[in-house]
Amino acid sequence: MLLAIDCGNTNTVFAIWDGDTFLATWRTSTEWQRTADQYYVWLTTLMRLQNVDVSIDAVIISSTVPRVVFNLRVLADRYFNCRPLVVGKPDCALPVPPRVDIGTQVGPDRLVNTAGAYHRHGGNLIVVDFGTATTFDVVETDGAYVGGVIAPGVNLSLEALHNAAAALPHVDITKPQSVVGTNTVACMQSGVFWGYIGLVREICARIKAERGSDMSVIATGGLAALFQQTETLFDAFEDDLTMHGLTVIHRHNKEIA
């Protein structure tokens, strides 16, 4: 059984893959201080609660936070007796290598999203992931990651307003009733919500124009659904795209081993 770990700057998601489906998915906040023992207690408690009675014999990790990888490696080694595949490390092969400027360390989550989206949709895609940052990944017709766009995440944008301006409260994103806000919270939500609709539309249009091609736009990440409700920005929305990509990369490495 495969344990797939997607570690973002805000949250870390663990999923158990039986080769066919995900048996369970669990989320925790990302904290680099968390030890292998702490992960193991947390994980086995949830497994027991949900009657997931399986033995894990393989682990794959994608981490945008380099510091957490050490303890996740210890988790795999000490408790599951295996050497984990770590996306972005030389011993983890990708189905198609990225084509970017020399020396660029592409975020592993973007490489994973690329592999997952290409496996499901073929090439010529824009993958949009609404995480801590909002990333746009351009996937070539052959499945290579060839670049993209990094924008401040939705929650990060709202936090930035709160942190920088004494009179602006902490607010959560939601679809505002109107564009013109009649109170502070509504004004902030409008700025980020409608601003984001514009950001996504404009960036996708410009990528397509720059490449002279009508690409499919695939969205993932918790907040994608909120935007898609209002405007058809995406051709598909897939909640499990990153996890799916991890299973694709794991299978690829087994096949070439």
Ligand SMILES: Nc1ncnc2c1ncn2[C@@H]1O[C@H](COP(=O)(O)OP(=O)(O)OP(=O)(O)O)[C@@H](O)[C@H]1O
């Ligand atoms: N409708 C919604 N309104 C507000 N927040 C939402 C909504 N749906 C999902 N979320 C939040 O969006 C986040 C989505 O998680 P996702 O894994 O996409 O990114 P993240 O965990 O915030 O970032 P990272 O992966 O970079 O750590 C979660 O924190 C979830 O609570």
Ligand SMILES: CC(C)(CO)[C@@H](O)C(=O)NCCC(=O)O
């Ligand atoms: C942009 C984030 C933070 C999104 O999670 C991550 O993919 C990352 O740290 N990327 C490194 C830089 C790059 O992808 O070009």
Ligand SMILES: [K+]
């Ligand atoms: K993510």
